[in-house]
Structures are given as structure tokens and as C-alpha cells.
Amino acid sequence: MAVTIRAVARSAEVSTSTVSRAFTSPELLSPATRQRVLEVAKRLGYAPNHAARSLVTGRTGNIGVIVPDLTNPFFTGFVKGVQAQAHKAEFSVFLGDSEENPRVEIDLARAMARQVDGVILCSSRMTSAELKEAVGKTNVVLVNRRVSGVPAVVMDWVGGMRQAIDHLAALGHRRVAYLNGPRNSWSNQERRRGLRRSVRYGMAVVEFGPFVPQFEAGVQAADLALAERLTAIAAYNDLMALGVLSRLAHRRVAVPDEVSVVGFDDIAMASMYNPSLTTVAVPQGQAGREAVDLLVNLFGDQTEDVTRELGTQLIVRGSTGTLTGQRRHIATTTPDPPTAGPTQHSDSDSGPPG
Amino acid sequence: MAVTIRAVARSAEVSTSTVSRAFTSPELLSPATRQRVLEVAKRLGYAPNHAARSLVTGRTGNIGVIVPDLTNPFFTGFVKGVQAQAHKAEFSVFLGDSEENPRVEIDLARAMARQVDGVILCSSRMTSAELKEAVGKTNVVLVNRRVSGVPAVVMDWVGGMRQAIDHLAALGHRRVAYLNGPRNSWSNQERRRGLRRSVRYGMAVVEFGPFVPQFEAGVQAADLALAERLTAIAAYNDLMALGVLSRLAHRRVAVPDEVSVVGFDDIAMASMYNPSLTTVAVPQGQAGREAVDLLVNLFGDQTEDVTRELGTQLIVRGSTGTLTGQRRHIATTTPDPPTAGPTQHSDSDSGPPG
DNA sequence: GTGAAAGCGCTAACAT
């Protein structure tokens, strides 16, 4: 056994309560005793036992964070933000990686629920019902997901998508592919919503997927998009976009002269890795920190301001190669005829031309 | 308060011990009662209180993992492996990101030590003394670091470096840069060791750094290496290598025709991101899983097999551009004269030519 | 300002 509070008490010739107070409410002690107790504690190498403490206080000093795939740089940055802010607030953090699997996610949430003061669920793939059931009475903050009554941090994907589409339109693209992300992804729905809102007269969008949002899916999807003779590809995230670029390079398709590619999430690194990638950047780290703040506020029963929206920003770097700016002529006349292939929607659902 | 064991006991008309046994040692109960208890527990939504349990058992069911920078894909993959294996073994995992800062690392280790059954320290930047002090009596597994008597998972960086140098030599390079990683990094020392052992007659190596092992450092270092007229650059890790490549592209230096770049660690993704990158790959995920296994064995007091070495593998993809294979003539004659610049060592410390 | 005592929810002997 480690050094207990009793040992310190005995050695300092005080009661255990006094030792306890020296740590939890020093102001109740005379400076002299406090000093003495603290010294003895240090000499003995005493540190309070968390389990025992939380047994009586009901608080653990821990929070949990669950993400679908830590390997995805978006979540990595997010978790890093969570951990940093939690550390600042003196919380320890449990990490869970659900592997994009709702079953695993539920498992993890359950396991955590019992030993944390709150949980942050990032891009949860659970249904609302599962979600409520799994966390029980535990405090929750949702990220990239909205469920009524649950505090959340969300990104402005709709606005991000508008920036992306405007950009592609400005480059003259009229035939755009959208590569869908995971089936149960809220943020994918948001991106699609933004897409439908932003499509303009004379522009056609063909959707592919859903895909597992990884590099390989992008490789695969690039061929599909090319087969449909699309000149712009918006991918659910940067990983897929990178896959697309890789495949395009392999097939000797010039970017962005022949095809433009836009990704989401921003790795913060992705566009460095490959400057041909235009991306809708989002402050994952900040999202993580804000999520922690929200959670900590919850402990204090502050119920106001339960959802925060973070802005997104299109980042265009331009390739290292031949990028020379606008190459194409913006089509403002008639929409294209329907194309064989996956789901397609043109400007028909976005009203008449402005 | 949540549902307690007493409530279940009362409702099922048994003693609390019986309820406890239903969960921890079902074989001691008659099938009938066990069944009944479990049902009642489920109906009431009972789940055991971890804190209370570990207070009496002394075991927590948690492990901790600390890395210098979660954003570094090497550590991301590692942590993912840890989490997956831990989940399989029914452990929850605490995550700590030390931000390459020994102070923070110590803080995190201390905070965890009290509420885990063991800690995995990956690429620890602590000194051996700090390390021992911080973890106290807690079980530890080291990764990418050797301290006598402490179980560890290590990578064969020496072998990896040999592969890298052999490769560069085969491509005809005679003037090689090595970009050092963090100052207190054990694995950087290992890489240097491998470097010294592998340098051959007629080859000169110039070292730069230490650097913070990130993309930006690579950008910066590329210029330094170019100024020294070096034709091959081996970077401490892939992130830096990517930075180098980015800078080379910016300066219109052809890779690998003019300069070859080798990175370490492998992101598993890095060479996808940029096929010009040749990398020494390492199974991070496996390392994570093995570390967990080692730790779990420790709980069972199995002291054999305390250190495992994982192999590394050079991966050459070839650029998407003009790579055509060996371009240069291997120099086997005289070493170059010393060059102005940072630390330099030629074949002089590797014995006579074979 | 400090001590005594009563648990927090659970498990593990020790009975029976």
C-alpha cells in the first residue's frame, strides 16, 4: 500500500481530519499546523487516493472523450485540445476510440460513465436514443452533433461548404462530385445541406458514397468521379481528398488545371503535405478546448450558452506546379442534362438564378 | 446517487455480498439466485461503482499512456494501438500529452500514478531519475526508451538507419545530412548510433539540430542542408521529412534526381501524402498493443521477457514524377574534405573500407 | 482550530 493519510497524521501528531483539511481546505487550519502537515506529507511521499476521495465526494476529477478514429487528424487535433484544457483545469482524461463502430462507442461510454464527471462525445455515431441510454445521468457535451437539450460544440459546415462551392464556381467548375462520409455522420448531413444550398444555376452535383472517411476511399472515388467526367471533387474530409489527389497524380490528371479538389476538416497539416489540396479548415484544437469548458461549466450548473458554433475557413494554397488562377469560363446558362451515375442534384432545388 | 448494490440486494431479497458475487464470481452462486440478482440489477440500472471497488481491491482497471505529442502521427498510431488492446483486455485508458515537456510529463505521470494499475511511457523525455521518482511504485512499461530493469518495447532504429543509409548509398549519395530530433530523445540517439555504424568509406555526414520534430523544422533544415551542398537528407521523422520535401519543391529542387529524402517513423500515411518520401516504417499500432500486453503481464507478476524489439522496414515508393532509379555513380574512393557547418563525421569512425 | 466519528459503495474473509 502507498502512504496513507493516517500515516501522515500519526507522524505529524494530528488527526486525519487535519491532514485532509491541509489539502482540501487549507484556510481552515492555522498556518503553523498546515505547514507542518504539508511538510510531513511531502517527506513521506503522501498523495491522496483518488478512489477513496471520489467515493465520498462523488466527484472523480476525470473526464472522458470518445472519438470515432484517433488516426484521423481531425480527431487527433481535437483530442489534443481536450487533453490540454483538461490538464489546465486539473482533470485527467480517459480516451476512447470507437473505430467508427456504434457498438464499441456505447461500450466505451458505459465504461467511462462510472468513473468520470463528464464525457465528451465527438462525432458520435450513436442514435439519440442509444446516446441517452449509454451515458445515463452523466454530464455530456456533444461535438459535431446536435441533440436537443444537450450542450454542444458544432462547426459551421454549411458555411464551409458554401465557401468551397463558391470557390469551385469561381474557378469555372460546373460539374462537381461530392464524396460522402460515414453513413451516420451528422456532419456529413450538414455538408450535404450546405451543398444543396450552395449549388447554383448551371451547376450539377453528383454524389458518391457513403465511404469510410479514409485515404483509400478517396483513391477509389477519384476513378468514379473521373468516369462521370466531373471536374471538381469535394470530399467529406482531407484524408479522402488526399486519396483523390494521389489517384489523380497516378492517372496524370493535372490539378487544378483539369480537376480541382476540396477537402474538409483540415489537418492543419494536410494542405502542407500536399499544396494541391484546397481545404475547409476548422479549429479542432479550439473545439476540444471549448468542449472542456462547456463540460466544466456543467459541473457548476451553469446552463446558459449550451451550444457554441465555430467558424470554418477555406484555405487555398495553390499547387507547386502550374496553378495560374482561373482557367475556366463560368457557365451561367443552362444546367447540364442528367448524368448516369449515383445521386445527382442540379440547381433545380435551389431556386431560379439570381 | 446512482443505484447502489444495497438497493439491488433489498429488491432481490438477498445480501449485498450475493449481489457482489453475482458480478465478480458468479460461479459461487446457484444459477437461480444469480439469474434473479442479475435481472433485478439490470431492471434497476445498477452498475458497480469503480471507485468503491478499487478502494477495496486495490486494482483500478485503468492504465495510462503518455506521449510527447499526440499530433505526431507516430504517437497517434501508437495510442490507437494501446487503446484498442486495452479495451480488449477490459481496461480503460488515461491519455496524457506532455507537449514534449518533461515538466508536464512528470505532472501527468504523477496524476495518473494514483488511479491506474500501470503506465505506458512512450518516448519519455524524462531522465531516468525523474522517471523513477514520478511513477513511484506504479507498474511501468517504456516504449522507445531503455532503462535497466524496466520492461520496454523498442524499435530497431539502428537497423532502420542502416537500411536508409544503404539505400542512399545505392542511389549514389556521398554527402548526407542528418536532421536531429529532440534533445532528450533516446530514439534520436539510436538513430545517430545507426548512422555512425552505417556510414561507409567515401561518405560524409553532416548533422543539424536538434530540432522540434515537426514539419516547420524540416522546412528550415532543408535550406541548411542545401547550403552545405548535401544531396541526401535523412530526417529524424516523417513530419520533418515532409517539411523538407515541401521546401525542396518550393525551391524547385527535383526529388529524388537532385536530392533524396528519407524520414523515420512512418505515419503509414506519410508516404501516401507524398510519394517522394522514402521512409523507415515501424509498426506503431503493434508497439501499442505489445506495450499493453507487457503491462498486463506485469499485473500477473510475470517477469520474463521484459523487453521486446520491433523491426523496421524501409519503404521506397518513388515519386509520381521523374524517378528513374539510380542516377549517380557510387563513390568508393576518397572521402570528401571536411565541410564548413554543423557536426560532421565521415567514415573515419567506421573503420577501413571493406 | 482541531478531533471524533460516521459513513461513501463495495469486496473478502469468516461464519453458517
Add this chain to the structure above:
DNA sequence: ATGTTAGCGCTTTCAC
């Protein structure tokens, strides 16, 4: 096969 009992290490009334 089940119940009784005694804590695990700590915090927190309640006295003094």
C-alpha cells in the same frame, strides 16, 4: 450457497 462483518482511505458533519 448465502449472510455477517469488517474495513479499503478519505471527507465531513458535529462537537469541543
